[in-house]
C-alpha cells in the first residue's frame with residue numbers, strides 16, 4: 028500500500044515537472060526514424076486553385092496569398108472574427124525597475140463589448156536610456172506575467188491557471204512563489220540591453236488552455252450565434268483566439284509612442300510558437316515572426332508524420348485547431364496545405380524557425396523543411412530564404428529572410444535561442 032502511495036506521488040511529481048517545464052518527452056509509438064517517413068508530395072504554394080502558376084510578387088500579394096490564408100482558416104486554424112470595435116486602454120504610469128535597467132509599464136486592454144473578465148494584461152519593459160520608439164518582441168507566457176521575472180512590481184494574474192503547474196500555482200491560482208519561475212526563458216535584461224522592448228502577456232487572459240476553455244473565453248463571446256454549445260467546422264480555434272489576442276496587443280502598441288509598432292517581432296514557444304506563426308500569418312502588421320520549437324501544427328511539415336502527428340495532436344488537444352482539422356487525422360496527404368505554406372504567408376516579412384536536437388517530437392527536420400520550401404515565395408520578392416539545401420548542424424544559424432537554427436538540448440527556450448533572435452532582428456528591424 029505504502030509503495031503504491033510512493034509510486035503515485037512519484038508519478039504526480041513527474042507529471043507536474045512535465046507540465047511546469049513544458050518539457051516534451053518523446054512518447055513511444057510514434058515515428059522517429061527518418062527512413063520510415065512516408066513518401067509525400069507537398070502542395071505547391073505557387074500554383075493557385077485554378078491551376079495557374081504564380082509568376083511574380085504581385086501574383087502572390089494580390090491573389091495567391093489570400094487563397095492560402097483562406098485554406099488555413101478553413102482547414103486548420105478556423106476563422107478569426109472581425110476586430111473588436113470598442114476597446115479601451117488603462118495604463119499604469121511608467122516605473123523604473125530592475126535596478127535601473129528597465130522602465131516597466133503595465134497596461135490593461137479592456138474589450139468593452141465583452142464586459143468584465145476579458146481584460147488582457149500587458150507587461151512592457153522598455154530600455155531606460157533610449158528616447159523615442161524602440162522595436163519590440165511580443166510574446167505570450169505560460170504562467171502569468173509575474174513568471175517571467177522576479178520583479179516584485181509585476182501585477183499577479185487572476186485568470187485561469189493550470190493547477191498542475193505545481194509550486195506557485197496551488198489551487199489553480201498563481202501566488203507569490205510563481206514570481207520569476209520562467210525567468211530562464213525570458214532574458215529581459217539582455218533584450219533591453221540590445222535596444223528592444225519586451226512586451227509580455229499571459230495566454231490564459233484570452234482563453235483557458237483546455238477542451239472546454241472556449242465556453243468561457245473570448246470565443247464564447249465573439250462571433251457566435253449559438254453561444255456555446257458546439258463549434259462549426261471552421262469556427263476559430265484556441266490557437267486562433269490566442270493569435271487574435273496578440274493582434275489586440277499590437278493595436279495597443281500602435282497607440283504607444285514608446286514602441287515602434289511597425290517593428291514588432293512576434294515570438295512564441297511550442298504551442299505558443301504555433302500561435303505566433305498563425306498571428307504573423309493572419310496579421311501582416313507583425314514585422315517579424317519567430318517560432319521556437321513549434322512542431323506539429325506549427326513549423327513542422329504535417330505530411331512527414333514524424334514525432335507528433337495530426338491525429339495525436341487533435342486527440343490530446345482537441346481545442347487547439349478547428350473542428351475540420353480533425354478530418355485530417357491519419358490523412359495528412361488530403362490537406363490542401365502544408366506548413367511550408369504557413370511560413371510563406373509571412374513573405375516578404377522575415378521569419379525565424381528554431382529547433383532543438385533532442386526535441387524529436389517536434390520534428391526538427393520537418394521544421395527546417397517548411398522554411399526551405401517557403402523559399403520560392405520569398406524569391407518572387409527578390410529575397411533569399413534559408414540559403415542552404417540541407418538542414419545545418421547544431422549551432423550553425425542560417426538564412427537570409429527565413430532564419431533557421433537547431434541547437435543542442437531539449438524542448439525549451441534558451442539564451443542561445445534569444446541571441447539568434449536578437450541578431451536576426453538587428454539585421455531586419457534596424
Ligand code: GTR
Nearest residue numbers: 049051297298299322323335
Ligand atoms: C506538447 C504538444 C506539442 C507542444 C507542447 C507545448 O505536449 O504535443 O505540440 O505544443 O505540448 O506546447 O508545450
